[in-house]
Amino acid sequence: MTDPTQDEWQRVDAYFAATLVGPDPALEAAVADQRAAGLPAIEVAPVNGKLLHLLARISGARRVLEIGTLGAYSTIWLARGIPEDGRVVTIEAEPHNAEIARANLDRAGVGDKVEIRVGFGAEVLPTLVEDEPFDLVFIDADKESNTIYIDWAAKLGHPGTVVVVDNVGRAGRVADPAAMEPNVIGTQRGLELLGRDPRFDATALQTLDAKGWDGVAIAVVV
Numbered sequence: 527m528t529d530p531t532q533d534e535w536q537r538v539d540a541y542f543a544a545t546l547v548g549p550d551p552a553l554e555a556a557v558a559d560q561r562a563a564g565l566p567a568i569e570v571a572p573v574n575g576k577l578l579h580l581l582a583r584i585s586g587a588r589r590v591l592e593i594g595t596l597g598a599y600s601t602i603w604l605a606r607g608i609p610e611d612g613r614v615v616t617i618e619a620e621p622h623n624a625e626i627a628r629a630n631l632d633r634a635g636v637g638d639k640v641e642i643r644v645g646f647g648a649e650v651l652p653t654l655v656e657d658e659p660f661d662l663v664f665i666d667a668d669k670e671s672n673t674i675y676i677d678w679a680a681k682l683g684h685p686g687t688v689v690v691v692d693n694v695g696r697a698g699r700v701a702d703p704a705a706m707e708p709n710v711i712g713t714q715r716g717l718e719l720l721g722r723d724p725r726f727d728a729t730a731l732q733t734l735d736a737k738g739w740d741g742v743a744i745a746v747v748v
């Protein structure tokens with residue numbers, strides 16, 4: 527088997543997206559507006575957004591927690607995957623991002639299902655302990671804090687809660703035991719926690735999509 531060239535895997539990703547995800551005016555407008563507002567182009571790829579959406583549906587999630595809203599691209603996908611009486615609580619550290627996210631959610635018609643909590647994850651998460659537990663947790667914020675977020679996912683979840691962690695491949699950097707970058711080290715520590723902590727059962731997949739070479743970890747709270 528030959529290694530794929532960048533041209534080839536980009537063509538396959540575009541084919542998957544065109545065949546299985548398709549055009550989506552609300553999501554395309556959300557991306558356009560967040561670009562225009564100067565937000566970084568780091569929202570999940572369309573095939574990955576669809577994966578989050580399907581995981582929500584497959585797991586029957588009613589309550590979803592997202593850490594790292596950005597412009598709400600992934601939030602829209604998640605909100606569409608839960609029932610009308612479901613709720614997405616999404617945490618965003620940047621007030622400007624939260625404003626863009628709110629407009630994107632409302633335009634996509636899911637604004638009523640989504641509560642944006644502005645603040646740092648480590649500060650907002652403890653305020654959620656009184657809430658009903660979450661059925662799915664998507665972690666996509668500062669990678670340095672992944673162990674903190676993964677720990678909270680177990681505390682705020684229940685047996686069966688699905689935990690998804692974005693960006694676990696980091697263009698291959700994750701497999702370098704001598705990595706010095708704080709975001710890579712945070713990603714490694716997060717994966718190690720998922721691997722050894724008896725509260726989780728987990729795996730991870732490499733991804734080659736519109737965002738390049740990365741990966742996604744998927745776990746269940748046992």
Ligand code: DHB
Binds near residue numbers: 667693
């Ligand atoms: C970065 C963060 C992300 O969540 C992502 O999906 C890609 C890149 C970053 O901070 O570089």
Ligand code: MG
Binds near residue numbers: 570693
């Ligand atoms: Mg990400």
